[in-house]
Amino acid sequence: MPLITSHIELIQKVKQGEVISFATDTVAAFACLPAFSGAIYQLKRRSWDKPLILLGANFTDFESYIAGTKEEQKIWQKMAQKYWPGPLTLILPASDQLPSSIKAPSIGLRIPNHPDALNILSQSGPLSSTSANVSGDAPLTSMREIAQSFPSVFVLEQESTLASGVPSTIIMWIAAEGRWQMIRQGLLNIITT
DSSP, X not given: OOEESSHHHHHHHHHTTOOEEEOOSXXXXXXXXXXXXXXXXXXXXOOTTSOOEEEOSSGGGGGGGBOOOHHHHHHHHHHHHHHOSSSEEEEEEBOTTSOGGGOOSEEEEEOOOOHHHHHHHHHHOOEEEEESSOTTSOOOOOHHHHHXXXXXXXXXXXXXXXXXXXXXXXXXXXXXXXXXXXXXXXXOOOOOO
């Protein structure tokens, strides 16, 4: 199984197009460069109609992937500043810069509040991501378990702490109504109105 001993090696692997896994503040993530998103779908046996999200280290990482008015972007940045890094996924209108493998009218974005994740993302740039598991199964809870279940995925050999095991809260921007809509109540309790 391809366990990795350092963040540097893990970042090299993801930049080579490999799928990696690391701890976040919610559940462990599978991640890869957006251009290689198809690998995650195959790995998880995930339906192509279920979009992936992008993880990043700061809001500016996402700017080329989202499309909205200046007023909307101010609202989105205000929400991001209040809750990021943290267990909140924002679904925003997508720009035409998304790779064809994740092309959608909208894209989920998140900045995890976890030192390993932020270290990796600050060096790799935004990564396509989802929970580390087979679609429909419960998320795996340790790096060792991920390495054993998915031997082609590169994971840190050191054991990272998974903060909660509870997925992120997801809210979506409804442009026609100029408001947020709750999609999934997760770890974070927020009021969207």
